[in-house]
Amino acid sequence: MDNEVEPVAADDTLMIVNRSKKYWVNKQSICSSIPYLGKMFSSGILEPNDKKVVLDFDERAFDMIIRHANLDGVIIEMDCVIKLYNLADHLMIENELLEDCSSYFYSNFSLENLEVVIPQVSKESKLFNVAALETFICRHFLKISNSAAFLDYSVDTIEYICKLNLVISSEYQVIQAITKWIGANDTRKIHLIRLLKCVRWCFYNYDLLSFSQDELMKSADLTSLVCTPDKCNCNCVYNRSNRKCFVVIYELDSSNVNIKILNNKFIMLFSDNFELNESMSLNILHDEHVCDVFFDSGSKGIRFDWNSKKYRWHDFSIYSKCYYTQLQKCISKNVEEKWSHLRTDANTKQNLSPLPYCHEMAILENKENLMLIGKIKKGRFIYTVPLPTKLSKYALKEDKARSFIATVLSNVIYIMNRNFEFIEFNLDDGSFKKSKPFDGDKFNFDDLALTSHQSRDSKVILVDKSTRDIFTFDVSSGKWWSIGRINRRSSKNDEKSTKLLAFTSALLSIDHIKPRSKRKLISLDQ
Template sequence: MDSLNTDDQLTIVNRAQEYRISKKLISKIPYFEKMLSHECLESKENKVELDFDKQTFEIILNWIRSNYSFILIEMDYVMDLYELADYFGLDWICKECIAYFKENFSMAHLPFVIPKATATSKCINSGALNAFICRYFLKIANTTFWSKYPVETIEYINICALDVMVYSEYQVFNAILQWAYFKARSHFKRLLKLVRWCHLNEQDLSKIKEDGSFKSSGFEPIFCAPQKVNCDCTFNRTKQNYLVMIEKLDDKDLLIKVFDNNFTQLLSHAIKQDYSISSNIFHDEHVSDILFESGTGPLRIDWKLNKYVWMSSHGSFIELLKRIYGNSEQGTHLNTYFGNTENMQDGFKLLEGAENFILIYLKEREMHYFSRPIYENYNMFSHLYQCKATTLNNKIYLLTNKRMLYEFEIGYRMLKQTWSQRLCEDWFVFDSTLLTSSLAGDKIMVIDTNTANYICFDINTKASSKGRMALLLFCVRITRLLPTFLPLNTIRTCLNSNRNSEN
């Protein structure tokens, strides 16, 4: 209880709100202990002025008045609480805030976190947050809490300065449409300004113009010339999907090659292994994670330092699912009979689809499909090592260790096996084989990493072709080949660095 002696009272004015508290009680706080022990103006006048969030300040004040018994930490004010605790010199509260944020933050909390994240904030800085949002935008837009975001969050995510990674601007339009349908149709026209209309292809633009909600909005798209300096659409965010080839130079060094849709090489970058690279899921902007099917950990590349590290397979995917989906409900669950005669062991694989992470699970000759798998479910299964898998459009492809390639189509409330093919090539060795898809989204490839021989299947006609990937260096060995998102600005920085080093 505060003392009734006014000489023992300290008046605190925080954003025009006045509080009175015992100096003896509050002097246990390092900031006030130092202030009250010196002959400063605040000490003489028994008054101090502060400028902190009212809710957060009163949480600290109530904790002091309770004789420092306990303090409550919640996500909507944890970042403000950290800043206030840091200002007051309460290091243990700062550590508790960091730990709580790390354990609990997911994309469900973006409305609280975005306004508070700065370039120097400790729980998460704006650079790391923006990099994560850009990389996983399509997954975030398919979460159950996307439709619950306030309009300010939608505007922040899609604002021109944030180069979200998409295959088409139609996906940005569709995300806005879905949000407006569930949340507030009155904001639909306002949000349409965030679509970069001059980067839409004719097919997608025609589809948008036929949409009933778009027609009734009365919105008139502005098509600017992307080469203009003052154009808002200068950066084409649909051009951030690349084909990445990873070659092994020796026991530690890797060669990263990046190709565009025409197989034009944009980058050839040698990187060295470094176990000291941070494993924080929210990494710096110059760091990229290249994801593979579960069973192989993500490859984390620090483009600035030319270093890499292989991340933990199990832990990294659990962390990623937790941050994107949080504890939201499981997505679609479909299953079908898997008519293979290979007596495969039960198990799972986690794949990155275009708009969702996908969990497939084989059990007693049934194949189960889960969209938006929550991390608790992922943790329940054992890994499936007897097949390789990839996903393309609305199809899943499985390659078994018995040379069988299967196609499964994901339909509306239905999963069905639609095609299979036995590979008869003598060079097929399961452990050294890659299964991947093309950037154009129309082919899948089976590649032998020892010989660089490949078989390519057109997913529409099922016609196949064979060939060999000619490698410039005889000593290198392909270890991975896959399409993935990479930040274009980072690629350009690396290209410029390479050119400068050659001159």
């Protein structure tokens, strides 16, 4: 803009000096548009007759503020939107500018612009703070590290990400992300040791001999990095690979639920009541004390706030606007439908074109990807990975209309249908198995839930929500076991906990979970 704007009246001209830039503006008009400046005069910081004010704000953001005050066009861009919002808020501007900044940021944030967002955020950021950013990165690290954008990040960004309290199941996943990034460009090999220092070797559960065939890893002196809990020479704050847990949700009444967190041994760590709040945001970017849990083969989801003890149900009625699709768009803006059959006989075609009509679908999270499973005619199943950002036909059924339930563990999809057939589809070798383990039992299919951890586990869990009975399938032996019944009440305060809505696996950050006991919760093994 032209910084030497001719004022309407010379006596009412104010010169604003902001770092290296100068602006000549109408004093009355600018004080009306930017209340902060008016306060400087009315509070005595500046004298009424002062013709000059010296400021020290981000130059680009302040220049946009002046443009906006002069009714000039302002183009909001991702590399300045948080700075602009923060400055507008600091200058006490309360108009459409704040709303435009917020709408633009939350509608356009993606992994492609992560690097321009990182330097803008701080603990005090109003629009989006560093805690919320790191919450997003930590929860979705595996998806981020599997994205195309990840390979284009600078070494500083990779180091920043890998040092966080990531939600992972193994430190090996961090090593994989590092070597994948380095492998994308030979000149990056010089950063190997620097990035391997981000690994929390105290909690690395594999033998170092596993790297004996890896030429890149063999070039590093791992003995200088590796440590143990009793001899720690790195910043191993706590075990970030121990995030697996189970979430149990009881309905108390139409607007209250009880949520329990169990560790992998089904020992309860947390139990509290949460109240419905329909005004909670369902954006994929949220505060660090907010958590999402999905269940019933991805057909239902709940967001709850550890601090306020509020919750809200996710809405999957419109595919293009639901949580899953928004997350996939953030990771990769355009993902096409690429369907394949889950083979049940030798004559089944692998690839599908055109797409047959899907009567029913389920969305599952498998380590670094979201996947979609569809049921087509003759009881056959198809799948696509990753989740398409647009879908031609979609039907995520409610409980009473479901004809199958599903979960995924490592690279095997497990499905149970209304005939109580249990089907195992191995995505690696294309093999499948069918069995009918509960042929003689009297289940109500609509009361069943199938769940499992995403990886590094050996069991699939079937829950009868009406009786609260739990059965586990051992993937190694191929045998089913009855392991007991979920306790309905855990304290006198749980008297109303009668209807079991969900029993599902989850990966949760424990940083904001307050355990039932007074001791600090530092591990999900407690």
